[in-house]
Amino acid sequence: MSTSKTLNGSCLCGAVSYCVSQAPSQFYFCHCEQCQKVTGSSFAANLIAPVDSIFWQTGEELLTHFDHPSRAFSKTFCSLCGSGVPHVNKSKTSLVIPAGSLDERPTIEPSANLFIKESPEWLPKGLSASKFNAYPDNLNEN
């Protein structure tokens, strides 16, 4: 296992931690309706790496895996805090790494927005809305 390309990640509560031993080959945002549901947000940010590159360091027994019964869609999450962590896709061809679960900067940058037609109409407005470095005292007054 190469240490130079290892990426470390973990869930929100910290019980699950992992490393990815091979550099991801793709990084994209997916705006499909399934990704909106599963993230509870406007899109998923995922990296793709080889299936055999995942090593669970802690909390593997806490992982819960979901395969959509009819669509090519899967998710693995920490059963304590619900955070998405890497999973092997339903067709077992790729490891899908939720970018937000990484504890360090990935080696590549996002290169595509998928299923953009399914993106919620409020996303562009939200991305150009007022920006704050923390939760502001006067958010409701804006």
Ligand SMILES: [Zn+2]
């Ligand atoms: Zn957790």
Ligand SMILES: [Zn+2]
């Ligand atoms: Zn998607």
